[in-house]
Amino acid sequence: MRLTPDEMRMRFRERGLKMTPQRAAIYQALAGTVSHPTAEDLHRHVRRQHPMISPNTVYYTLGVLREAGLVHEVNYWHDRSRFDANITPHHHLVCLGCRSIQDLTDEALDRLSVSGRLKGGFEVTGHRVEFHGYCSTCCRAGRHLSRPDHRRHR
Amino acid sequence: MRLTPDEMRMRFRERGLKMTPQRAAIYQALAGTVSHPTAEDLHRHVRRQHPMISPNTVYYTLGVLREAGLVHEVNYWHDRSRFDANITPHHHLVCLGCRSIQDLTDEALDRLSVSGRLKGGFEVTGHRVEFHGYCSTCCRAGRHLSRPDHRRHR
DNA sequence: TCCTTGTTAGGATTGATTCCTATATAGCAC
DNA sequence: GTGCTATATAGGAATCAATCCTAACAAGGA
Incomplete structure (x- = not known):
C-alpha cells in the first residue's frame, strides 16, 4: 500500500x-x-x-x-533475489512455470513448530512455508504438463 | 548412505x-x-x-x-546452490550463523495443505518448510547474539 | 550554520554459473 | 566383439548479479 x-x-x-x-x-x-x-x-x-x-x-x-x-x-x-516490503507473517506460493511469487496468509501455518527431537539443540527463531506449483495463467497455458529444460534461464 | x-x-x-x-x-x-x-x-x-x-x-x-x-x-x-540426494519428503533447519543446513523429518509437516482460499486457482504440487535459527555450535559461540553485517560474505 | 558520518554514483571486480566446441565414450544394434 | 550415434566431458571463454572501492555529497545532530 x-x-x-x-x-x-x-x-x-x-x-x-x-x-x-x-x-x-x-x-x-x-x-x-x-x-x-x-x-x-x-x-x-x-x-x-x-x-x-x-x-x-x-x-x-x-x-x-x-x-x-x-x-x-x-x-x-x-532465481535472483526478490524483495518484499510485507513484513507481517506470511508464506509464499511459487509458480514453477513463470517463477512468480504470491503471498499467502494463513494463521495455521504461522503457528507451526518443530514437534520432533531437535537434533543437537538447534534454536529456532522463525520459519516459513513455501508451496510450489503452477499459477492459473501457467495452468491454462498447459505449462504444468511440460518439464522445464534442465538448463537454467537467467 | x-x-x-x-x-x-x-x-x-x-x-x-x-x-x-x-x-x-x-x-x-x-x-x-x-x-x-x-x-x-x-x-x-x-x-x-x-x-x-x-x-x-x-x-x-x-x-x-x-x-x-x-x-x-x-x-x-x-547463498550459492546446495544439493541433496535425499529425495524423501523432509524439511530443513537453516543456521543463520554458519549457513549449515540440517534435514528435518516430521510427518506432520509433510501433511500441510493450504487451508485458505487459493488465490486464482493456484495448483499446488508440493511444499517445504524451512525453520531458521542457530545450530548448537553457533549458539555456543554466541553468534545468535550478534547481528550479521548487512553486507554479504561470499 | 557547521561537522561528522553515512550515502550516492560510477567504475572496476568478483565469482558462481552457463555457453561453446572439439574430443571421447556409453549404450544400443548387429 | 565391432561399429554407430547420441550424449558426456574438459577446458576455455563469456555472462551477469552482486559486491568492492573511492571521491564527492547530503542528512541529521550539535
Whole structure:
C-alpha cells in the first residue's frame, strides 16, 4: 500500500536510518507492489523519478532495509533475489512455470513448530512455508504438463 | 548412505540416464553425506578420484540429476546452490550463523495443505518448510547474539 | 550554520554459473 | 566383439548479479 511521507519518515526514524529521496523512492516502490520485484526491477522503476540513481544504491539500500527488518528477501528456486516490503507473517506460493511469487496468509501455518527431537539443540527463531506449483495463467497455458529444460534461464 | 554399483546403475537406468564414472562419483559423494554440499564442494571431493574432472561436468551432471528427480537443490538465504540426494519428503533447519543446513523429518509437516482460499486457482504440487535459527555450535559461540553485517560474505 | 558520518554514483571486480566446441565414450544394434 | 550415434566431458571463454572501492555529497545532530 502507499505510505504517507510522515509514515515513512517514522519507520526510518524508529530504526535509526537516514531518509534520502532515493531511499524513499525505493521503499515506496516496494511497498506499492505485491509482485516481489528484483533489485533490477526496482532500479528500473525508481529511475523514472531519479534518472541518475545507480544500481549500486539500490543494492546498498535494500541491504540496509533488510538488516533493519523493513523488507524481506526471498530467493526461491535459484532465481535472483526478490524483495518484499510485507513484513507481517506470511508464506509464499511459487509458480514453477513463470517463477512468480504470491503471498499467502494463513494463521495455521504461522503457528507451526518443530514437534520432533531437535537434533543437537538447534534454536529456532522463525520459519516459513513455501508451496510450489503452477499459477492459473501457467495452468491454462498447459505449462504444468511440460518439464522445464534442465538448463537454467537467467 | 553408500550405494552399491548395481543399485546406482538401476536408478540411472530407470530414468534413462547414461552411467559414467564421473556421474557415479558425483552421485555417490552426494548420497554419502548429509551436509548439503555446493557444486564446488562436490567438485573438490570427486577430484580425489578423478583429477581431471571439470567443474563444468559437475554443474552439468547436477542439472541432469536434478531434472531426473534424483537430487534436490536448495538455495536458502541467497547463498550459492546446495544439493541433496535425499529425495524423501523432509524439511530443513537453516543456521543463520554458519549457513549449515540440517534435514528435518516430521510427518506432520509433510501433511500441510493450504487451508485458505487459493488465490486464482493456484495448483499446488508440493511444499517445504524451512525453520531458521542457530545450530548448537553457533549458539555456543554466541553468534545468535550478534547481528550479521548487512553486507554479504561470499 | 557547521561537522561528522553515512550515502550516492560510477567504475572496476568478483565469482558462481552457463555457453561453446572439439574430443571421447556409453549404450544400443548387429 | 565391432561399429554407430547420441550424449558426456574438459577446458576455455563469456555472462551477469552482486559486491568492492573511492571521491564527492547530503542528512541529521550539535
